[in-house]
Amino acid sequence: MRLVDSHVHLDDSKFDADREAVIERALAAGVACMMAIGTGHLETAIRLAERYPFIVATIGVHPHDASKTTPETFARLRDLAAHPKVAAIGEIGLDYHYDFSPRDVQRAVFLKQLEIAAEAGKPVVIHSREAWADTMAMLGPPHRGIIHCFTGDPQQAREALALGFHLAFGGVLTFPKADAVREAARITPEDRLLLETDCPYLAPAPHRGQRNEPAFVIDVARRLAEVRGCTLDEIAAQTTRNFERLFERLCLRREAVNG
Ligand SMILES: [Zn+2]
Ligand SMILES: [Zn+2]
Numbered sequence: 214m215r216l217v218d219s220h221v222h223l224d225d226s227k228f229d230a231d232r233e234a235v236i237e238r239a240l241a242a243g244v245a246c247m248m249a250i251g252t253g254h255l256e257t258a259i260r261l262a263e264r265y266p267f268i269v270a271t272i273g274v275h276p277h278d279a280s281k282t283t284p285e286t287f288a289r290l291r292d293l294a295a296h297p298k299v300a301a302i303g304e305i306g307l308d309y310h311y312d313f314s315p316r317d318v319q320r321a322v323f324l325k326q327l328e329i330a331a332e333a334g335k336p337v338v339i340h341s342r343e344a345w346a347d348t349m350a351m352l353g354p355p356h357r358g359i360i361h362c363f364t365g366d367p368q369q370a371r372e373a374l375a376l377g378f379h380l381a382f383g384g385v386l387t388f389p390k391a392d393a394v395r396e397a398a399r400i401t402p403e404d405r406l407l408l409e410t411d412c413p414y415l416a417p418a419p420h421r422g423q424r425n426e427p428a429f430v431i432d433v434a435r436r437l438a439e440v441r442g443c444t445l446d447e448i449a450a451q452t453t454r455n456f457e458r459l460f461e462r463l464c465l466r467r468e469a470v471n472g
Contacts, residue, residue, distance in 0.1 A: 262299075361409060409433075410427055
């Protein structure tokens with residue numbers, strides 16, 4: 214069985230003490246590929262991706278950090294977008310829950326990065342929290358990409374799917390109160406489903422409250438299989454195939470990694 218964790222923050226300081234062991238556990242659990250999200254310092258995910266053949270990177274400015282951008286940030290993003298292991302621009306979007314950056318600045322920085330992604334021909338990884346209507350309005354034309362940590366209802370799922378997005382489900386799918394999210398996961402076409410952990414955040418049951426890690430993506434996969442009335446193997450095959458199609462087989466196969 215091969216799984217993909219489409220959203221990891223392995224550069225987070227919470228992994229500084231045991232990053233190698235965390236990666237080993239992921240491989241042992243069947244995780245064949247991980248997408249490292251590069252926020253904060255733009256290059257941190259690329260460094261991980263250069264080191265490990267089964268990690269691909271994204272680059273982007275998180276909405277939390279929108280007010281820290283300068284013209285140089287966007288020039289750097291344009292340059293880095295050409296790096297062979299940069300799979301996508303992300304995570305980018307809007308976060309009106311924390312409002313760490315003013316909303317008009319968040320929108321301007323989001324728009325700028327959507328333009329950079331379009332120029333570079335790269336998919337986008339979207340973060341949207343308590344900002345659904347504005348996010349959808351800004352995404353307008355059809356897009357290749359992921360709504361990461363999808364926690365919306367079936368109607369919101371349909372809106373994102375109509376724009377061409379894949380929906381990535383994570384730990385929230387396993388939370389007791391997340392019936393609407395599970396219903397959204399049930400109605401999503403099988404060729405638009407992805408798995409993620411968003412580690413170190415949002416650990417799925419039965420690890421809830423602990424530091425999350427990529428090996429736990431199997432718990433999300435198991436729950437998704439239950440929700441959709443299929444087997445774990447089927448979910449693994451569907452979501453891995455979807456990831457490989459979306460990112461043009463950027464990830465090496467496990468066999469190649471070991472060889
Ligand atoms: Zn996010
Ligand atoms: Zn994230």
